[in-house]
Amino acid sequence: MNDTGPAVTALLQSWQDGNRAALDQIVDQLYAQLRAVAGQQLNAERPGHTLAATALVHEAYLRLQANAKAKAHFVDRHHFLAIASRAMRCILVDYARGRKRLKRDGGQQVTLEEFTAVTNSTHDLLAINTALEKLAALDPRKVQLLELISFAGATYAEAAAILDISEATVHRDLKFARAWLKNELNGEGA
Amino acid sequence: MPDTAHRWRRIETLFHRASALPTPERNAFLDHECAGDPDLRRTLQDLIQSDSESGVLDQAIAAEARQMVDEIAPGAIFGAFRLEELLGHGGMGAVYRAVRIDREFSQQVAIKLVRSHLRAEDWTRRFLRERQILARLNHPYIARLLDGGSLHGRPYIVMEYVEGVTADAYVQQHSLSTRDRLLLFEKVCQAVSYAHGQLVVHRDLKPQNILVQAGGLPKLLDFGIAKPLEEEEDSALTQASQRVLTPQYAAPEQVLGQPITTATDVYALGALLYALLANQAPFDSTGLSGFALEKAICDQDPPPPSTLVKLDPDIDAIIARAMRKEPAQRYPSVGALEADLARWLGGYPVEASRGNWQYRTRKFLRRRAGAVLAATLLAGSLAGGFASTHVQQQKAERRLEEVRELANRFLFEFHDSIAALPGATKSRQMVVARAIEYLDRLAAESEGDRRLEADLAAGYERIRDIQYGFDYGHLNDVEGAVASAQRALNLRQKLLAATPKDPAAIAAAAKANLDAANLLAETGASLDQAQSYLDSAQRLLAASAQSQPGALPQLRSESAVAIGAAAIENAKGDGDRAVAAARRAVELQQKVYDSSHDPADAPRLLGAIQMLGDALLLGANRPLEALATYQRALQILPALPSGVQQEMNRGQLLARIGLAYAIAGRHPEALPYRRQALAVAEAIAARDPQNALAARDLAVACLNAAQNEYKAGSKTEAVRLARRMVAMFEVAMQQSNGSGQSRTDYAAALEDLADYLVRTEARAEPETLLERAIALREQIVRQEPERGVYQSHLAHAWTQFGDSYARWGEPGKAEAMYRKALAAYEKLERDKRINGLDRSDWDRTKRNLANLSTQKK
Known part of the structure; x- marks a missing residue:
C-alpha cells in the first residue's frame, strides 16, 4: 500500500486547526484510497458486489489506521469520520458532475447500455448537493449530521459523540433534516 | 437574519x-x-x-458510489485481460474494452463484469449451460460471445469488441429516412431470425443492445445473456423479481414472469421498430414508477407512432401486431414480421392492417388470468423499486404509508383470494418471495419507527404461516418459514427492548419465540437454537403471567412451552424423552381445555395427542400404545370445527393407525384403516379437485393403501392403486413445475410400483421405472447437494435396483448398484448427515452385497 497514513493524520490535524486547504488534500488522498480499494475489489474474493459509499469509507479507514499504527500514530475513528464524511460528499459530487459533463459534451464512445438511469441518478445527487448547501446556510449542524450518517456510515452513537449532542437529538435532527431535504427536492422548499 | x-x-x-x-x-x-x-x-x-417518505439521499449516494467503483477499474488486470477503457454501464454491469495479455498477439475484446444477485458459482453454472449454444451463434450481425465465467467471485462475459453507435442514436445522428430505418431494422430481424433457428431467444432486445458500425451494418449484443441471469425455470421462485431486462422494452409475459418464447423477441422487435421510427420508446418511463410502467406494458397500448412522427398507418399496424399483449396474437415468427415489412416496402397492403390498433386484450385478462396478473403487478409494485433493474431502482422512492397499506392489502386480502385458485402455487410462491423482498427492504429502513416495525413483524409472521402453517393451504416450505419466523422474532425482540414493560410486546415476543422454536423443531435442524428460543419464550411467559394473574393464562403458557419442548424432543429422536415430553404437553393442554372448554384450545390438544402418538410410534417403537393414543385423538375430533380441516385430521389419524398396525406387523388389521384413510382423502380431493395439497394427500393415501394391499390384501389391487398414485404424482410434478418435493414424491411412487411389479411381472417395466426414478433422484441431488436426505433417498433406490438385478440373475449389475449405494452411505457418514434409518439401510446393502458373492460362489 502507498504510504499515506501519517500524511493524512497530519492533514486531519491541520484541517481541524482551521486550515481549509487541507481538506482538498485529504479528499485527494482519500480518493486514491478509494481507487485502491475498488481496484482490489476487482481481484478479491468477495461474494456479491455491493460496495457502497459507506463501505468504501470504512475500508479506507481501516487501511489508514493500519498504516498509521505502523508509524505509531493513532487515527481516531471519530476524527476520521468527521472528515471522511465531508470528503466522501466532495468526491461523489465531483464525480457526478464529471459524468454529467461527459454526457452533455457527447463524449460518445460506444454506449453498450442505457445511460438514462445514469443521468437520473447524477441529477439526483447534484440536486441533493444543492439542497444540502441551502440547508447548511440555515442549520449547518444538520448537514454535518447527514454527511456523517449517509455519506460516511457513522452510527447514531458515533454521530452523537462527534457532534457532541445526545442520541435523541440525533434522531430528532435527522428526522427533520430528511423531511426538509425531501421536501426541498420535491420543489416545495420551505 | x-x-x-x-x-x-x-x-x-x-x-x-x-x-x-x-x-x-x-x-x-x-x-x-x-x-x-x-x-x-x-x-x-x-x-x-x-x-413519511425516505431513502432519497441514501439511494442517490449508493447509486453514485456503485458507478464510481465500476469506473475506477480501468488499467486493472482482470485474469488474462487488461481493462483498457470503460465503455458503459447499466443494469447488467459495467462493460470495458479489454486486451488479452496472455497471448503473443493482443486480441481486443469487450468484457462485461456482470452485476448480479447470483452467487458467482450459480452464475457460472447457469452460464456454462448456455455457453455452448451461445458460442455457436455465428452470424455477421451478431456479436460473438467468446467466453465467460467468474473470476475472483466476479461473473463476467467476454465478447467480440464492436465499434459502433447504438441503433437509436445512429438513426437520429444520420437523420435516416423511414425507408432506411426499415432497411436497418430488417437486418436486425435477419439476425434474430437466424438465432431463433438455433433455438436461442435474445430476451432483451432494445436499441442499446444494437450497435451500428461505421458501414451501417448492425451488430446485436448480449444474445441470450439474460437467460442465465434469470430465475431457473424449474425453480419455484419468481422470475420477475430477478429480472434483468429493461422494463421499457419488456413484453407483458416477461413482466408477468410467464414463459419466454420467440414471440417475446417478436414483441421486442416491434418495440424496437417503434423506437427507431418514433425516436422514443413505446412506453415512456419518465415519471412512472416501476409498477406503473409494468402495468402500462400489460394493459395499455402505446400511442400509435404515427401520432408522434409522420408515418404511414400501415406501419402503425405492423408495430401493433408485433406488440400484441397476447403472444399468440403477434406475428407467428420474426420471418412473418419481416415479410409484412417487405410487403410495405414493396407497396403492397400489409397483413397487420386486418387487425386494428385499438385491439384490446380482453381475453388475456379473463377472470383467472386477471387475478394472476394482479398478483404479479401488485407484487411488482411492492418490490418494484427494489428489484434488480436499476431503472426500477430509480423509482424506488415511494411513500412508506402507501406501500405499507398496499402490503397489508396484498398480504391479507390478495394472497387469500388466489390461495384457492387452481394451480396458484407458483403465483403464491412468487407473491411470497416478492413480499419477503419488500419486507426486507422496508426493514432495513425501519430503524426507530416502532409502528412500522410492528407492521413488518406482523407481515413476516403472516408470510411464515403461508409458507408453513396450520392452514390447509400452506406452501410446505419449512425452511422459508423458519427464515421468516426469525426475522419476525428479531423485530419483536427489538420492539420489546424498546418497551420492556408492555404486556402486548411481551406476549408478541413470546409467541414469536415459540413459533420459531416449533418451526426449527419441525425442520429437525438447529435444535439447540430451537431450545434457546423456547427458553426465551418460557422466561417471557413467566414474566407476563405475573402481570396477568389467573390460572388459565398461566396454564396456557406452560402448555405452549411443553408442546414446544415435546416437538424439540421429537426432533432429537430420543424416543423415551420425546414420549415423556409429549405426555406432559398432553396433560397440560388437557387441563387447559377442561377448564376453558374453548373450542380454540381443541386443535392444540389434538396436536399434542397426535405428537404423543408419533413419539410412541416412531420414536419409541411402541406401536400398540401409539394406537390407543391415536384412538383417543379420534374421539376429540368432533370438538373441532367441522370442515375440511377436521376431515383432514381424521384422514391423518386413520392413516397413523394403519401405520401403527403395519409397524406392529398386524397388516390385516391395518387394512381397513388404510382403506378408510383413502376414502377420506378421496372425499376431500373430490370436494376441491384443484387443490394440490389435497391431491397429494390422496396420492399418499393410495401409496399407503397399496403397500397394505400388497402385504395383506389383494396384489392386483396393490398394483392398481400404485399405478394410480404414479399417475397422480406425475401430474402433481408437472403442475408444480417440477419442484423438489414433487419430484421426490414421483420417484418414490415409481420405486414402489417397481417393487410390486418386480416380483410378478416381466423385467422390462420395473427396470424402466427404476431407471426413471434414479435419474430423477440423481437430478435432485445435483441440484440440491446440500440436502443429505436426497442422497439417502438415492442410496436407497440404488439398493432397491441392486436387489432387483439380483432377482433377475444379474449379479454383476446388482453389485455395481450396491457399490454406488455404499459409496453414498459412506459420503453421508463423512458429511455427518447419516441417521439411524440410513444406517440400517446401509447394513442391509452390505448384507445383500455379501449374499451376492456367496451366491456367485
Whole structure:
C-alpha cells in the first residue's frame, strides 16, 4: 500500500486547526484510497458486489489506521469520520458532475447500455448537493449530521459523540433534516 | 437574519410537536399554531408529508458510489485481460474494452463484469449451460460471445469488441429516412431470425443492445445473456423479481414472469421498430414508477407512432401486431414480421392492417388470468423499486404509508383470494418471495419507527404461516418459514427492548419465540437454537403471567412451552424423552381445555395427542400404545370445527393407525384403516379437485393403501392403486413445475410400483421405472447437494435396483448398484448427515452385497 497514513493524520490535524486547504488534500488522498480499494475489489474474493459509499469509507479507514499504527500514530475513528464524511460528499459530487459533463459534451464512445438511469441518478445527487448547501446556510449542524450518517456510515452513537449532542437529538435532527431535504427536492422548499 | 433563524427554530419545534400527534389532532394543532400564517401552515404540512417518505439521499449516494467503483477499474488486470477503457454501464454491469495479455498477439475484446444477485458459482453454472449454444451463434450481425465465467467471485462475459453507435442514436445522428430505418431494422430481424433457428431467444432486445458500425451494418449484443441471469425455470421462485431486462422494452409475459418464447423477441422487435421510427420508446418511463410502467406494458397500448412522427398507418399496424399483449396474437415468427415489412416496402397492403390498433386484450385478462396478473403487478409494485433493474431502482422512492397499506392489502386480502385458485402455487410462491423482498427492504429502513416495525413483524409472521402453517393451504416450505419466523422474532425482540414493560410486546415476543422454536423443531435442524428460543419464550411467559394473574393464562403458557419442548424432543429422536415430553404437553393442554372448554384450545390438544402418538410410534417403537393414543385423538375430533380441516385430521389419524398396525406387523388389521384413510382423502380431493395439497394427500393415501394391499390384501389391487398414485404424482410434478418435493414424491411412487411389479411381472417395466426414478433422484441431488436426505433417498433406490438385478440373475449389475449405494452411505457418514434409518439401510446393502458373492460362489 502507498504510504499515506501519517500524511493524512497530519492533514486531519491541520484541517481541524482551521486550515481549509487541507481538506482538498485529504479528499485527494482519500480518493486514491478509494481507487485502491475498488481496484482490489476487482481481484478479491468477495461474494456479491455491493460496495457502497459507506463501505468504501470504512475500508479506507481501516487501511489508514493500519498504516498509521505502523508509524505509531493513532487515527481516531471519530476524527476520521468527521472528515471522511465531508470528503466522501466532495468526491461523489465531483464525480457526478464529471459524468454529467461527459454526457452533455457527447463524449460518445460506444454506449453498450442505457445511460438514462445514469443521468437520473447524477441529477439526483447534484440536486441533493444543492439542497444540502441551502440547508447548511440555515442549520449547518444538520448537514454535518447527514454527511456523517449517509455519506460516511457513522452510527447514531458515533454521530452523537462527534457532534457532541445526545442520541435523541440525533434522531430528532435527522428526522427533520430528511423531511426538509425531501421536501426541498420535491420543489416545495420551505 | 435573526428573523430567519427564529422562524427556522419555530418550524422545527412545531414539526416535532405536530408529528407526534395523531392526524386529526395534528390538524387542529396546526390550525391553532399557524393561525394567520398560511405559509407556515403549508410548510409544516409539506414537511410532515415528506417525513413519511425516505431513502432519497441514501439511494442517490449508493447509486453514485456503485458507478464510481465500476469506473475506477480501468488499467486493472482482470485474469488474462487488461481493462483498457470503460465503455458503459447499466443494469447488467459495467462493460470495458479489454486486451488479452496472455497471448503473443493482443486480441481486443469487450468484457462485461456482470452485476448480479447470483452467487458467482450459480452464475457460472447457469452460464456454462448456455455457453455452448451461445458460442455457436455465428452470424455477421451478431456479436460473438467468446467466453465467460467468474473470476475472483466476479461473473463476467467476454465478447467480440464492436465499434459502433447504438441503433437509436445512429438513426437520429444520420437523420435516416423511414425507408432506411426499415432497411436497418430488417437486418436486425435477419439476425434474430437466424438465432431463433438455433433455438436461442435474445430476451432483451432494445436499441442499446444494437450497435451500428461505421458501414451501417448492425451488430446485436448480449444474445441470450439474460437467460442465465434469470430465475431457473424449474425453480419455484419468481422470475420477475430477478429480472434483468429493461422494463421499457419488456413484453407483458416477461413482466408477468410467464414463459419466454420467440414471440417475446417478436414483441421486442416491434418495440424496437417503434423506437427507431418514433425516436422514443413505446412506453415512456419518465415519471412512472416501476409498477406503473409494468402495468402500462400489460394493459395499455402505446400511442400509435404515427401520432408522434409522420408515418404511414400501415406501419402503425405492423408495430401493433408485433406488440400484441397476447403472444399468440403477434406475428407467428420474426420471418412473418419481416415479410409484412417487405410487403410495405414493396407497396403492397400489409397483413397487420386486418387487425386494428385499438385491439384490446380482453381475453388475456379473463377472470383467472386477471387475478394472476394482479398478483404479479401488485407484487411488482411492492418490490418494484427494489428489484434488480436499476431503472426500477430509480423509482424506488415511494411513500412508506402507501406501500405499507398496499402490503397489508396484498398480504391479507390478495394472497387469500388466489390461495384457492387452481394451480396458484407458483403465483403464491412468487407473491411470497416478492413480499419477503419488500419486507426486507422496508426493514432495513425501519430503524426507530416502532409502528412500522410492528407492521413488518406482523407481515413476516403472516408470510411464515403461508409458507408453513396450520392452514390447509400452506406452501410446505419449512425452511422459508423458519427464515421468516426469525426475522419476525428479531423485530419483536427489538420492539420489546424498546418497551420492556408492555404486556402486548411481551406476549408478541413470546409467541414469536415459540413459533420459531416449533418451526426449527419441525425442520429437525438447529435444535439447540430451537431450545434457546423456547427458553426465551418460557422466561417471557413467566414474566407476563405475573402481570396477568389467573390460572388459565398461566396454564396456557406452560402448555405452549411443553408442546414446544415435546416437538424439540421429537426432533432429537430420543424416543423415551420425546414420549415423556409429549405426555406432559398432553396433560397440560388437557387441563387447559377442561377448564376453558374453548373450542380454540381443541386443535392444540389434538396436536399434542397426535405428537404423543408419533413419539410412541416412531420414536419409541411402541406401536400398540401409539394406537390407543391415536384412538383417543379420534374421539376429540368432533370438538373441532367441522370442515375440511377436521376431515383432514381424521384422514391423518386413520392413516397413523394403519401405520401403527403395519409397524406392529398386524397388516390385516391395518387394512381397513388404510382403506378408510383413502376414502377420506378421496372425499376431500373430490370436494376441491384443484387443490394440490389435497391431491397429494390422496396420492399418499393410495401409496399407503397399496403397500397394505400388497402385504395383506389383494396384489392386483396393490398394483392398481400404485399405478394410480404414479399417475397422480406425475401430474402433481408437472403442475408444480417440477419442484423438489414433487419430484421426490414421483420417484418414490415409481420405486414402489417397481417393487410390486418386480416380483410378478416381466423385467422390462420395473427396470424402466427404476431407471426413471434414479435419474430423477440423481437430478435432485445435483441440484440440491446440500440436502443429505436426497442422497439417502438415492442410496436407497440404488439398493432397491441392486436387489432387483439380483432377482433377475444379474449379479454383476446388482453389485455395481450396491457399490454406488455404499459409496453414498459412506459420503453421508463423512458429511455427518447419516441417521439411524440410513444406517440400517446401509447394513442391509452390505448384507445383500455379501449374499451376492456367496451366491456367485
